[in-house]
Amino acid sequence: MEKNVNTENVRAQMRKGVLEYCILLLLAKEDAYASSIITKLKEANMIVVEGTLYPLLIRQKNQGLLQYRWEESPQGPPRKYYAITDKGREQLEEMNNAWHEIVTTIENIKN
Amino acid sequence: MEKNVNTENVRAQMRKGVLEYCILLLLAKEDAYASSIITKLKEANMIVVEGTLYPLLIRQKNQGLLQYRWEESPQGPPRKYYAITDKGREQLEEMNNAWHEIVTTIENIKN
DNA sequence: AACCAATACCTTGCAAGACAAAGTACCAAA
DNA sequence: TTTGGTACTTTGTCTTGCAAGGTATTGGTT
Numbered sequence: 322m323e324k325n326v327n328t329e330n331v332r333a334q335m336r337k338g339v340l341e342y343c344i345l346l347l348l349a350k351e352d353a354y355a356s357s358i359i360t361k362l363k364e365a366n367m368i369v370v371e372g373t374l375y376p377l378l379i380r381q382k383n384q385g386l387l388q389y390r391w392e393e394s395p396q397g398p399p400r401k402y403y404a405i406t407d408k409g410r411e412q413l414e415e416m417n418n419a420w421h422e423i424v425t426t427i428e429n430i431k432n
Numbered sequence: 433m434e435k436n437v438n439t440e441n442v443r444a445q446m447r448k449g450v451l452e453y454c455i456l457l458l459l460a461k462e463d464a465y466a467s468s469i470i471t472k473l474k475e476a477n478m479i480v481v482e483g484t485l486y487p488l489l490i491r492q493k494n495q496g497l498l499q500y501r502w503e504e505s506p507q508g509p510p511r512k513y514y515a516i517t518d519k520g521r522e523q524l525e526e527m528n529n530a531w532h533e534i535v536t537t538i539e540n541i542k543n
Numbered sequence: 544a545a546c547c548a549a550t551a552c553c554t555t556g557c558a559a560g561a562c563a564a565a566g567t568a569c570c571a572a573a
Numbered sequence: 574t575t576t577g578g579t580a581c582t583t584t585g586t587c588t589t590g591c592a593a594g595g596t597a598t599t600g601g602t603t
Contacts, residue, residue, distance in 0.1 A: 331523070332530045337561070338449030339538065346541045356580060366537045372562050375582060380560095397579035398569040412442070419442045424535060426477045427450065430457045448590070467551060483591045486553060491589095508550035509598040 336367060342420060343367055345413045354400035378403060386412050447478060453531060454478055456516060456524045465511040489514060497523050
């Protein structure tokens with residue numbers, strides 16, 4: 322049991338660095354609203370919670386990487402659909418490079 | 433120029449999650465002291481500064497992942513050589529798994 | 544002896560970010 | 574009109590990265 326807690330910490334730590342990257346990757350494929358992003362990331366094993374995601378989306382929007390529009394929901398309150406901007410795609414390019422570099426670096430350290 | 437600053441931020445963000453992992457990877461190969469760890473990581477493109485590394489080493493030592501011994505230096509003050517412990521190797525195992533999982537997850541999200 | 548440069552280690556204060564938890568709001572069906 | 578489901582938002586706490594400044598040891602120079 323204790324081991325599982327520890328394992329979760331390790332994974333959580335590593336996820337932090339790539340969260341923004343994952344959001345942009347997802348939104349580059351299709352627009353989405355926060356709750357659906359959480360579901361998608363959970364399916365992909367990348368757990369995020371609301372208290373993390375909402376501020377993050379707002380930050381990325383303020384940086385001009387994302388924009389949003391309101392859209393009615395078939396059930397419940399309207400949804401805030403986020404879409405990636407041109408600037409966001411540029412940033413995604415950078416992140417692709419950065420990610421590739423990190424993966425390479427780790428391989429190098431491992432030898 | 434602005435782009436470079438941004439690029440650095442992106443890289444810094446991603447490095448964060450794997451720093452502890454890198455330390456354990458290095459120390460699993462051979463004992464080392466803080467300054468030499470900084471040099472090695474810099475060579476591997478994984479920039480760390482003293483204010484980050486010292487607290488991190490102390491944290492890992494307090495978690496029982498590392499231990500240290502003093503050793504005289506050919507020049508200058510004595511060095512604090514860190515060595516990985518059995519518990520540290522267990523943790524490294526976990527981190528290897530976690531890292532592998534993250535890499536796979538990103539690939540999945542990319543499709 | 545006094546000073547300096549190089550090498551090491553350590554601490555402080557700030558800022559960013561992850562997350563748990565609690566709160567607000569909308570809608571439809573019972 | 575109350576309940577349950579969906580969705581968005583905020584607050585407070587804790588951790589962590591890092592710039593900047595500080596302390597200590599050694600060997601060579603003046």
